[in-house]
Amino acid sequence: MSEDLVQEAGVMTKEKSLILGGLGFIGHNLAIKLRKADHEILIADSNIQNQTWNSKIENPFNCLNFDLANSDLLQKTISDFQPNNIFHFAANSDISKSDAIANDFWNTLVTTLSLAEVLRVTNLEAKVVFASSSAIYGDKGEPLRISSPKINVPANAYGWSKRASELALQNVCNEKDIPLVVCRFPNVVGPHLTHGLLFDLLKKNEKSPKTIQILGDGTQKKPFIHVDDLLEILLKVNGENDEPDRIINISPFDQITVSEIVEIFASVITNEVDFLYEQKREGWKGDVPEYLFDVSEAQQMGTLAVQSSRVAVERSLRENMALL
Secondary structure: OOOOEEEEEEEEEEEEEEOOOOOOOOHHOOOOOOHHHOOEEEEEEOOOOOOHHHHHOOOEEEEEOOOOOOOHHHHHHHHHHHOOOOOOOOOOOOOOHHHHHHHHHHHHHHHHHHHHHHHOOOOOOOEEEEEEEEHHHHOOOOOOOOOOOOOOOOOHHHHHHHHHHHHHHHHHHHHHOEEEEEEEOOOEOOOOOOOOOOHHHHHHHOOOEEEOOOOOOOOOOOOOOHHHHHHHHHHHHHHHHHOEEEEEOOOOOOOOEEHHHHHHHHOOOOOOOOEEOOOOOOOOOOOOOOOOOOOHHHHHHEEEEEEEEHHHHHHHHHHHHHHO
């Protein structure tokens, strides 16, 4: 019998997992992974990106579409479903658009404040996972460490919205003694991408252009993690966690440059394309052109190894090209 079954009134019942933002890229892949683990799944998503994947699959997930910033509706959803796990992935997922502050304020911060308020006023026995980001560290110029004495001012609205969200959840979960994992991670790639460099390259090439514009000069250097690696570690940490403020960096040890990713992409497509680079390193306003995680603390926690950034990118390209 599955380890994800729980005892209730003498009857074995499925683990119940609520995924906030489950129509997005990571949430989508999480739902698939949890279904394979025999969880009962409910997705709640405002669906601002008009994702349709759930309606197109043979056995769609239960999904509620409403504004997650509405704490009354969120409280009713949580009270009715009574989840064992709450995975909070709802956010503005495209950091390059975070110069429009309202995007991150409403879709990243206020959705989290809504969840924090529900946790505060209910006596729910559940574990909470919050998807945070490297963006909370700002442009430090050194490996990103959880134990750093201070976090720099985030370079964009996405970063400060995620950091404020972390603090709000930590405050409530400490007060209510609710197990919380704050997971900080880099660029995530895998099947069913909805944004990011690989997504842009694939979509532009699908239109068979002769030239593709690349943001920045190509020297930007960052880690990339495959979504399968991310979720495997995240679920392992959540399953073992009983602390109200556990924070973890999940990342490969290495980095890959934008120009290296473009070279990989050029090697797998069938048409010839000229790639045009800009004369600046910053890809967009608020971009952090280079960063690297210190994952020594994650290693000490006994978390799993991950593939290199290059392997993650190559695998993701194959997966998404197969979906076109």
